[in-house]
Amino acid sequence: MTHTHSHHDSLLRFMTCGSVDDGKSTLIGRLLYDTKTILADTLTQISNTSKKRGMEAVDLSLLTDGLQAEREQGITIDVAYRYFSTGTRKYIIADAPGHEQYTRNMVTAASTANLAIILIDARKGVLTQTRRHSYLAHLVGIPHIVVAVNKMDLVNYDQTVYDKICADYLAFANEIGLLRNSDNEAGHDIRFIPMSALNGDMLVDRLDSMPWYQGETLLEILEKAPAAHTEQSEAFRFPVQFVCRPHASDNPELHDFRGFMGRVESGEIAVGDAVTVLPNGYHSKVKAIQIGEQPLQSAKTEQSITLLLEDEIDTSRGDMIVKTEEANEPVKQIEAFVCWLSETPLSPARTYLVRHTSRESKAKVGTISYKVDVNTLEQQATTDLKMNDIARISFKLAQPLMVDSYSSNRATGAFIIIDESTNNTVGAGMII
């Protein structure tokens, strides 16, 4: 296929993994500051706070300083979203705390990211947390990984330090199947970059401290990273969110209007395509595609549209429209990696609610095969699941779901688990 990707005016969502000690807040602060996202009054505010705390220079990490509740406890409890724009691209940063007890926050941030920046302190090299962050980025299927070796200023910008960290990381990445190569096409696109976030070196600007590094700056990498989650072509998946039937309208032409509203989660669709509505298996053809009342000939991934079909088919929220030649079988049993998000442990005896696309089903735990130690990546036998645990679990479902494996389709491979007694979201699942 010959296509030239233009990223002009597109949007990239990325996340940063690391703890405060790695300079994560400084890195984000730098990106915002160097792309001129920070305006004068905010800068005055953090400069006052810096002085109050007895610091000489303005502490850019204060830009990501959290809620009062967090400041009081001196910890970060939640994912924060930040925005900047370069004129070429708009960026959404998911800023997640990196400590072990915040696996759930990392998974949350990763779920919408297409690129992860994994921070390594040049003085410390590849640590347990680096492995944890990499494993989670892998588990949640982030296609692009940038390993940022930070604090190069504290190791005299020594290339041998940087080279050793890169080699260590590659060895580890290869070991867990992270690396994309001819044997492992599902692997990740991994890049390395030396930097000093504190000095703003190799983020937006290239200072002259590391002449041995001729690769791209962080911003150059971000500007070129593909916006789409995958470059593979995916099957058309259209979960119905809402059915529009304006039959009571004054306009007689709308009397038979039946619009299936939803977002194209993957693939493409065009007027005239043969489709199947699942789980019932009715067949029809696409009569029209609209955004609002504007007609389209075709629609692609991530577009929110209204589909009109040739035949009158009884379809409601939770059904899935697929291309007939790409239809998947509805299933009543799934196996998945689950990250537990709730302080209340999973109870294998209870019935939970699974939300998958726009569909819900009651679900019971079948078997828990093992849980994964996120630090050693060892599999351990277990009978329960606590907050931040990740385990391989099978579920029996009351209603059929139209699933794909998470590795082949992020939107139809993902689900959340809801505890009906509290209505809380207690788990996140990725179908195997």
Next chain:
Amino acid sequence: MTTQQNQTQPLSHLDWLESEAIHILREVAGQCSNPVLLFSGGKDSLCILRLAEKAFRPGKFPFPLLHIDTGHNYQEVINFRDQRAAELGERLIVRSVEDSMQRGTVVLKTADEPRNKHQSVTLLEAIEEFGFDCCIGGARRDEEKARAKERIMSFRDEFGQWDPKNQRPELWNLYNARAHKGENIRAFPISNWTEMDVWQYIEREHLALPSIYFAHQRDIVMRAGAIVPANVPLANGEVINQPKAGEEVINMQVRFRTVGDITCTAPVISDADNISKIVLETATTTITERGATRLDDQTSDASMEQRKKEGYF
């Protein structure tokens, strides 16, 4: 084939944001039994109305519009609000902070205390009156620090309180808007938009706005470094924001970046009299939207967080 090539291009950032917002609005409609859309006549809520048109037309909106009126709103904005609702043929409910004051549920510390934060009380009363289970609002995460961690579907307890430590994890685009009776969800379809995105969208969609968003001559006074509109007439004939002793009334060319309660929304000096000039000005401004214009956010570093905990949207 050119159409085939277009298919491989990612959506533009505005198309992506639009599509995400439509998806969120449809999730609210699909998951909630009695939602409502908060509509003030301001630019963010006007964007949401356009998004709702794209989400639900040719059908009617599956929710009414609700405005909590402090009684201290600019006439231009109130007129625009009514006109827009009428054009859309959608139902507009207005509930007034002044009614809550009469009921005794809102008690002002002083007669001239800004009423903005008291909107929370009237909103909660309206939620109870109509049994709304979800309020759709135009808040954005880039507006303020306390909003950066806000969920797209934000859970509020029976007292309308936002507990930052008790929010549901939000993964992928799988939103959980479930609530028990009495509890409430606040849904924010344009969470991921910045002020710039909003102006670009208004420009692209040719959205009409209340006139006070554009540069106009206005009497103002300078008060504690902020531009305060002076002698603003209300519909009932009352004139508010009268200058204090010693304050000099100046006539200046200004525009509003946000519109809200007159007593706590300040204009900025500007000659931007059309949308493209505003977009340009937004790109080169040195002051944040709320920093320049919201007098109520400056009381403390955490004032927005505090108000949200008390049920503010």
